[in-house]
Amino acid sequence: xxxxxxxxxxxxxxxxxxxxxxxxxxxxxxxxxxxxxxxxxxxxxxxxxxxxxxxxxxxxxxxxxxxxxxxxxxxxxx
Amino acid sequence: xxxxxxxxxxxxxxxxxxxxxxxxxxxxxxxxxxxxxxxxxxxxxxxxxxxxxxxxxxxxxxxxxxxxxxxxxxxxxxxxxxxxxxxxxxxxxxxxxxxxxxxxxxxxxxxxxxxxxxxxxxxxxxxxxxxxxxxxxxxxxxxxxxxxxxxxxxxxxxxxxxxxxxxxxx
Numbered sequence: 001x002x003x004x005x006x007x008x009x010x011x012x013x014x015x016x017x018x019x020x021x022x023x024x025x026x027x028x029x030x031x032x033x034x035x036x037x038x039x040x041x042x043x044x045x046x047x048x049x050x051x052x053x054x055x056x057x058x059x060x061x062x063x064x065x066x067x068x069x070x071x072x073x074x075x076x077x078x
Numbered sequence: 079x080x081x082x083x084x085x086x087x088x089x090x091x092x093x094x095x096x097x098x099x100x101x102x103x104x105x106x107x108x109x110x111x112x113x114x115x116x117x118x119x120x121x122x123x124x125x126x127x128x129x130x131x132x133x134x135x136x137x138x139x140x141x142x143x144x145x146x147x148x149x150x151x152x153x154x155x156x157x158x159x160x161x162x163x164x165x166x167x168x169x170x171x172x173x174x175x176x177x178x179x180x181x182x183x184x185x186x187x188x189x190x191x192x193x194x195x196x197x198x199x200x201x202x203x204x205x206x207x208x209x210x211x212x213x214x215x216x217x218x219x220x221x222x223x224x225x226x227x228x229x230x231x232x233x234x235x236x237x238x239x240x241x242x243x244x245x246x247x248x
Contacts, residue, residue: 029168030086030122030141036206043206071086071139071168072127075206 025057029067032074038065043075080145081171082117087140087158088131088166091124094138098193104164105140108157112150117143117175118183121193128206131165143175 026034038046038061045065048058068074085105093101098121106116122139131137146154158167185191 039206041206067168069128071088071166072129072131072137073125075128078206 025053025060027060027064029064029071029073031064032068035061035065035068035074039074043077080147082143082145082173082175084170084172085142085144086122086168087142087164088127089138089140090134090163090165091136091138093163094124094193101138101163102140104161105142108154108161109142109144109146111157112146112154114144114146114150114154117145118179119144120179120183120186123194134165137165141179143172143179 021037023034023037029035038051040046045062048055051058051061053061065074069076087105089101089104093104102119102121106119109116119140119142122141124136124138126136127134155169158164
């Protein structure tokens with residue numbers, strides 16, 4: 001019987017969006033089509049572990065998404 | 079000292095449908111009242127809102143770049159808050175006006191400018207993701223499933239648990 005390697009559930013779910021698709025962090029709130037890529041299915045902002053961006057880029061995404069949400073360009077939920 | 083600002087204004091469609099120049103003038107008048115000078119102001123599209131604002135599910139966006147003295151900012155913000163046709167606004171201090179913005183705004187100044195037709199999603203609600211065929215659950219399509227399924231008498235009697243089945247045997 002082959003020994004099965006135990007993998008942690010957290011690592012198996014990790015999907016790095018930016019590295020796999022070679023994306024550039026959008027810093028503009030008007031670029032909603034690009035910002036949508038960094039939202040989850042319910043509209044939540046994806047974490048840095050999922051987007052693959054550094055701290056500075058992740059902050060610029062967060063700021064842009066929050067500005068777009070204020071103008072009802074992107075949803076808060078749903 | 080004056081600062082260049084970028085302003086995005088969400089305008090009520092009732093005012094926009096009455097006339098774009100009139101709706102645009104609401105913001106421009108407020109700016110000039112507080113000592114601002116508008117460099118560019120243009121229609122940024124009409125779209126479904128991601129969530130309703132004051133019971134409105136659609137609105138028109140206006141993008142403007144303007145200079146405003148520091149003394150006039152607080153008064154301008156107060157007037158924006160009190161203005162009924164302006165549903166939302168976002169003001170950002172910027173270093174310079176982006177390239178191409180002036181050319182875009184000049185298109186509206188032309189006499190033959192007409193307000194663009196409402197987009198195809200005029201009817202319906204905002205959706206973050208457009209549902210595609212890939213989004214449906216995996217497996218065979220379930221359309222007509224109910225019709226093809228033949229119910230037995232045993233199914234209609236309800237589920238029989240193991241303990242109740244043993245009781246009947248005894």
